[in-house]
Amino acid sequence: MSEKITFAPISYTGWGSLSHFIEEVERFNAKKVLVITDPFLKEIGLTDQVTVPLAGAGYEFEIYSEVVPEPPLAVGEKLVAFTRENNFDLVVGIGGGSALDLAKLAGVLAAHEGKVEDYLNLTGTKKVTEKGLPTILIPTTSGTGSEVTNIAVLSLETTKDVVTHDNLLPDVAIVDPALTVSLPPKVTAATGIDALTHAVEAYISKNASPVSDALAIQAIRLISNSIRKAVSNGSDQEARTNMSYGSYLAGLAFFNAGVAGVHALAYPIGGQFHISHGESNAVLLPYVMGYIRQSCEKRMKDIYDAMGFSSANLSQEEASYRCVSELKRLVEDVNIPSTLKGFNISEDALESLTKDALEQKRILARSPMTLAREDIFTIYKAAFDGEIVELNGQEKQIVTI
Known part of the structure; x- marks a missing residue:
């Protein structure tokens, strides 16, 4: 093809x-x-x-x-x-x-x-x-x-x-x-996780190709291994260079393969609560990836390796769980709130967020797992509670990672 x-x-x-x-x-x-x-x-x-x-x-x-x-x-x-x-x-x-x-x-x-x-x-x-x-x-x-x-x-x-x-x-x-170099730590963190999300979603996208895969994996490698340094020491030339290249490659990757569920759910958060796009992506990234994990286990194993870890002795399932855990840890390490509560979003808002996210059909279509209304609400609720939730057959269960 x-x-x-x-x-x-x-x-x-x-x-x-x-x-x-x-x-x-x-x-x-x-x-x-x-x-x-x-x-x-x-x-x-x-x-x-x-x-x-x-x-x-x-x-x-x-x-x-x-x-x-x-x-x-x-x-x-x-x-x-x-x-x-x-x-x-x-x-x-x-x-x-x-x-x-x-x-x-x-x-x-x-x-x-x-x-x-x-x-x-x-x-x-x-x-x-x-x-x-x-x-x-x-x-x-x-x-x-x-x-x-x-x-x-x-x-x-x-x-x-x-x-x-x-x-x-x-x-x-x-x-x-x-x-x-003059970018403040908070903006460095938010934009950096935004770029990482571009790369991750491009890699798991239904529209991914060998070309976009190569771009996305290298972007994940550069960003995940440099963002902590860039946030803590903005004058670190190597970290800033890696972040710039990573962002550029992630942009090329998602332009060609597209983004998916994280972005679809992030847009309403930015629209309703005026939270930056990077922070909206960051707070949702581990919860969306945790929910859809079973639909892209092999690819999440690859992401885990690109983040600097070794899956050599792990099953795809175990590596994919660890990938979710490390994504969550990375968001926390760069001081971005890891729950919707952390952004003062109330539980009452989850229905309206779900309604607006469903309108992002162009983006949702690229998700490796079809996300219906109930799925989207469940992800928002998981992000509100700070719990990773996944499907087990037809049942939803909280996952300890």
């Missing part, structure tokens, strides 16, 4: 790779550049890493910093309108996943009519048809993989939706670990 594998056209990776920025800008013959970032990066001067070279090379540019975490639809609508009105020739996104997603959205929808909501995956009625403006994306976190995917995520009232099309793929991705 043939597989379609898609990568961003050009990527620069490694320490100091931002040095290629201006040479890439020059390729597009741009006269007016839109730089999209968030207010914090502008305030601490990290945005200067692109604006100073632009000014030095004589380019006209404008900084748009009205970016917020988990951007609501209204933020996307405002940015797209601004981009259409000001006749830019090139879009540069520098920041975390929110800035990069918005940069992709602005670049493509600047060449389209209608509102952003018209192009949403779940409810939109219009299709992306034009390539739009060229884009250069520069991540300052090691987490989202947005610089190599064709997806822009937006928050709705109680959940999230996406605009997705291959035209959203950036023309250039520049992944320079040096830009992540």
